[in-house]
Amino acid sequence: MLSGTWDVRIAKNNDAVEIAQLLHDFNTEFETPSPGPRILADRLFALLGSDGTFALLAGRPAIALALVTLRSNVWYDGRVALLDELYVVPGHRNQGVGSAFMNELVGSAKAFNIDLIEINVDEGDADAQRFYARHGFVSAEPVTQARAFYFFRDFTTPPE
């Protein structure tokens, strides 16, 4: 697969260690907790072998990662994909690799039997919102024009 000047490929199980390090670096950079590269690698090895997760990589060694999970939804015949993570290492930002990933995701949606792609984008991150809008994503529901906030409850941390 070639998107722009970046060779975008679908990760295999044996990319798990490299992806784990990227994800760990991602969270470290943004001061978010990480269970560490070893636990992430174990999980990724299992997840990438299932049909519920796939990852895109760019560069060898990989300098960018898109991580996608899939699920069913009663309103669609096909699958619903959530872009869980999109990470480009600091030295390679603003070089089009994010767009190469999005072009690949959007272009391959039909082949992957994906009817909907979802992304949660920070309210204050206007750059990211414009980026996804450029790739055909919207936040306003078609009928009501309402936007939605992402709410969550994490059961792995004690309640406040």
Place this chain on the structure above:
Amino acid sequence: MLSGTWDVRIAKNNDAVEIAQLLHDFNTEFETPSPGPRILADRLFALLGSDGTFALLAGRPAIALALVTLRSNVWYDGRVALLDELYVVPGHRNQGVGSAFMNELVGSAKAFNIDLIEINVDEGDADAQRFYARHGFVSAEPVTQARAFYFFRDFTTPPE
């Protein structure tokens, strides 16, 4: 399972027709497209037989429905649940059945191996936001305090 005065039960495959009608009525009430009860029932029969979807029902005949899909996520050992739909028929609103569902979901999360429950809530629906907040849900990310908007691209409808 008993939550408050409402008998909340986990739906079985053979509840598919009844759930399909509730979902169709839901979308009809809110002027959202629906593929119709028959297609929804076929999908639900398959989905409720998989380990990626479950539904909670209240009342016989059912007067309320919560529909949940599950997926993996690299940051969690357990599963991530998305509350796709929460619907109470018009004559039974404000009677605590929504809270009975949420108590059941939150209380059973550990038993279902669920580490995170996610819900997308309309930006302008302060009542719904308060409802989920009462049940321990937050929209602000713990470290950055950023909220996130839900973005999506639907591949079943032609691009604008």
